[in-house]
Amino acid sequence: MNRSSWLRMGIGVLILIGLCRTFFVVDETQSVVVTRFGRIVREIARPGLQAKLPVDQAWRLDKRLQVYDPGPAQLLTQDKKMLQVDAYVCWRIMDPERYVRTVADTTMARRRIYDLVRSQVAAELGKVELAKVISTQEQGLQLEPMLQTVTLACRSAARDTYGIDIADVGIKRLVFPEQNLESVFARMRAERQRIAKQYRAEGEQEAARIKAEADKEKEQILSEAYRVAETTKGQGEAEAARLYAAAHSADPRFYRMTRTLQAYEKMFGKDTTIVLSGDSELLRLMTQGRGANR
Amino acid sequence: MKVSADTGGPGSRARLMRRAIWLLAALYVLSGAYAVRPGERVVVRQFGRALMPAGPGLHYALPWPVCRRTRVRTEQPRRATVGFAAVDQSVGASVDPRLSRFLTGDENVVQVQLVVEYTVQEPVPYLFRAQSAQRMVEVSAQRALAEVLAGTAVDDALTTAKAAICEEVRKRTQFSLNNLKVGIHVVSVNLPAVEPPAEVAADFQDVASAKVDYHRIINEADAYAAETVPKAKGEASQMTAQAAGYKVKVVNEARGDAAYFGKLRAERARAPEVTDARLYVESMERLLPRMRVIVADESGNRPLDLSIVRDQP
Numbered sequence: 001m002n003r004s005s006w007l008r009m010g011i012g013v014l015i016l017i018g019l020c021r022t023f024f025v026v027d028e029t030q031s032v033v034v035t036r037f038g039r040i041v042r043e044i045a046r047p048g049l050q051a052k053l054p055v056d057q058a059w060r061l062d063k064r065l066q067v068y069d070p071g072p073a074q075l076l077t078q079d080k081k082m083l084q085v086d087a088y089v090c091w092r093i094m095d096p097e098r099y100v101r102t103v104a105d106t107t108m109a110r111r112r113i114y115d116l117v118r119s120q121v122a123a124e125l126g127k128v129e130l131a132k133v134i135s136t137q138e139q140g141l142q143l144e145p146m147l148q149t150v151t152l153a154c155r156s157a158a159r160d161t162y163g164i165d166i167a168d169v170g171i172k173r174l175v176f177p178e179q180n181l182e183s184v185f186a187r188m189r190a191e192r193q194r195i196a197k198q199y200r201a202e203g204e205q206e207a208a209r210i211k212a213e214a215d216k217e218k219e220q221i222l223s224e225a226y227r228v229a230e231t232t233k234g235q236g237e238a239e240a241a242r243l244y245a246a247a248h249s250a251d252p253r254f255y256r257m258t259r260t261l262q263a264y265e266k267m268f269g270k271d272t273t274i275v276l277s278g279d280s281e282l283l284r285l286m287t288q289g290r291g292a293n294r
Numbered sequence: 295m296k297v298s299a300d301t302g303g304p305g306s307r308a309r310l311m312r313r314a315i316w317l318l319a320a321l322y323v324l325s326g327a328y329a330v331r332p333g334e335r336v337v338v339r340q341f342g343r344a345l346m347p348a349g350p351g352l353h354y355a356l357p358w359p360v361c362r363r364t365r366v367r368t369e370q371p372r373r374a375t376v377g378f379a380a381v382d383q384s385v386g387a388s389v390d391p392r393l394s395r396f397l398t399g400d401e402n403v404v405q406v407q408l409v410v411e412y413t414v415q416e417p418v419p420y421l422f423r424a425q426s427a428q429r430m431v432e433v434s435a436q437r438a439l440a441e442v443l444a445g446t447a448v449d450d451a452l453t454t455a456k457a458a459i460c461e462e463v464r465k466r467t468q469f470s471l472n473n474l475k476v477g478i479h480v481v482s483v484n485l486p487a488v489e490p491p492a493e494v495a496a497d498f499q500d501v502a503s504a505k506v507d508y509h510r511i512i513n514e515a516d517a518y519a520a521e522t523v524p525k526a527k528g529e530a531s532q533m534t535a536q537a538a539g540y541k542v543k544v545v546n547e548a549r550g551d552a553a554y555f556g557k558l559r560a561e562r563a564r565a566p567e568v569t570d571a572r573l574y575v576e577s578m579e580r581l582l583p584r585m586r587v588i589v590a591d592e593s594g595n596r597p598l599d600l601s602i603v604r605d606q607p
Contacts, residue, residue, distance in 0.1 A: 025341050027339065028418075028422040046343075047339075048343045049341035064422065064425045065423055065425065065430065065476070066425045067426070067433050083397075090430065090474060134397050134400075134444040134445070136399035136400055136446065136447045143444055144441060167473070167474055170434070170437035170470070171441075172437045172440055173395075173396065173436065174396065178392070181403070184403060185491065188403070188490075188494045188497070191402075192494065192498055195501050195504070196500045196503075196504035199501065199504035199505055200504050200507050202508060203509070203510075203511035203512055206511070206512050206515070207511045207512055208515070210512065210515035210516060210518070210519050214518060214522040214523055217519075217526070221526040221527055222529060222530055222533075224530065225529070225531070225534050226533060228533075228534045228537065229533045229534050230537070231537075232538050233540050236541030236542070236544040236545050239541075239545045239548065240544045240545055240548030241548075243545070243548040243549055243551075244552060248552075250556070250559060254562060254566075254570075255555065258573065261573060261577040265577065265580060265581055268581060270585060272585040272586070273587075274582075274585055274588070275587075276588070276589050276590070277589075283589060
């Protein structure tokens with residue numbers, strides 16, 4: 001190869017390097033900060049093909065949302081109850097220039113966010129009672145409004161100071177601290193025992209009521225039946241008495257005689273010893289002879 | 295290249311080179327064609343900027359370095375889990391219990407596992423809005439779960455409210471994800487496990503058996519009632535039937551007696567003296583042979599010596 005072709009080749013390589021240092025691609029996921037000799041000259045948030053001076057530096061920043069999960073913290077509520085709060089933060093870089101100037105890298109950013117969120121959550125949680133954080137009454141619950149307040153406060157602070165957008169602050173787990181759990185379990189156990197006892201007692205109570213009800217109904221039925229039965233019997237007796245009276249009153253003396261004779265036959269059996277006077281009507285014929293009969 | 299070397303001079307070699315270059319260029323241009331299958335989208339980034347994702351069919355985008363393609367299966371359900379660590383772990387496998395403990399509204403602690411199924415609704419935000427959309431789903435779902443449980447009583451969470459919790463968690467997760475604009479649609483939320491912590495499981499079990507006892511005791515009482523009342527009713531109808539029978543009997547007997555007396559009296563009226571005497575004597579005839587009769591002569595008016603009665607065998 002001769003000199004001119006070397007020269008041509010050298011120029012070509014230089015042009016290629018120049019092009020590579022001039023044009024650059026900004027990805028959908030990135031923001032780019034362009035610096036010239038260390039001074040920020042431009043920030044690019046829109047993706048696409050961009051150009052800069054070959055001497056400029058392009059700093060690529062990941063502008064996607066990321067989750068920062070600093071791990072559980074033990075915080076106090078207003079009524080001095082200790083809670084283990086597991087907060088997380090969704091954040092992204094919003095103002096690359098400010099971000100680069102103030103925090104520069106993710107580790108630092110996380111530390112800043114941690115300080116900010118931790119203190120905000122602690123402050124807000126310290127303003128409410130435990131009964132407002134967790135409650136079975138829907139309207140009393142302060143957890144969400146509290147988090148909204150925290151998010152808004154953190155968002156404006158982080159945006160103005162660090163160029164970071166805090167999209168969301170949430171509490172992903174809420175539990176009593178490990179060291180308090182034993183007493184919590186003891187309380188739960190006592191509560192369960194109370195509920196179990198109550199169920200059984202209520203069962204007994206209900207059963208007693210059902211049985212008493214049944215017994216009452218039984219007595220009602222039986223007494224009603226007794227009333228009806230006795231009435232019927234009485235009617236029968238009354239009817240009989242009327243019939244007897246009607247028949248007998250036609251000849252009371254004759255009735256008395258026949259009835260007495262009937263009674264005799266029922267009254268006297270073989271165990272009876274009777275002493276009859278020889279003078280009696282029955283025996284008079286035997287003891288006094290035929291003449292006595294008249 | 296052996297062949298080209300054999301066939302001769304530099305002219306033909308240069309021609310071959312040119313052809314090869316053209317072929318490579320054609321291949322390079324053709325490599326921009328791509329097919330999109332049903333149930334997926336392909337997102338093309340042209341110089342880093344995302345274009346509208348193409349639907350199923352054959353498409354073309356300039357090859358690298360101008361364009362980059364990313365394939366997303368939008369209809370494939372994806373899974374995120376809460377309360378157990380690994381995504382690929384089967385549900386119910388051993389987990390760190392501390393990861394799955396949550397507070398309920400009545401200050402109890404429950405262990406909950408949650409599975410979220412989601413699909414990609416908008417591929418562009420899904421791919422580029424967050425570093426890990428999966429992680430966004432996980433934290434959003436867990437946060438929703440913590441919030442919902444903080445408003446639910448432990449008994450409801452363990453029994454009746456599971457479906458309601460799932461629905462509420464789904465809604466809140468979707469709400470959070472919508473706010474974060476990550477293009478995800480939450481299909482379903484399931485609670486494969488809601489349990490009391492092992493430390494108090496026995497006492498929760500006892501409440502369950504107390505509930506069973508409650509129903510058993512009441513059932514027994516119901517059985518007693520079901521037996522007692524019909525029995526009483528039976529007894530009652532027996533009583534009334536007996537009484538009715540008694541009434542019929544008494545009345546009929548009275549009618550019979552009355553008829554008997556009436557007939558007898560009518561007949562006696564013709565000869566009262568004789569009939570009376572006959573009735574009397576017949577009665578004595580039947581009566582006296584059955585008993586011991588002592589005839590005492592009272593003509594002397596002496597008191598009767600009753601010792602004779604006693605001495606008889």
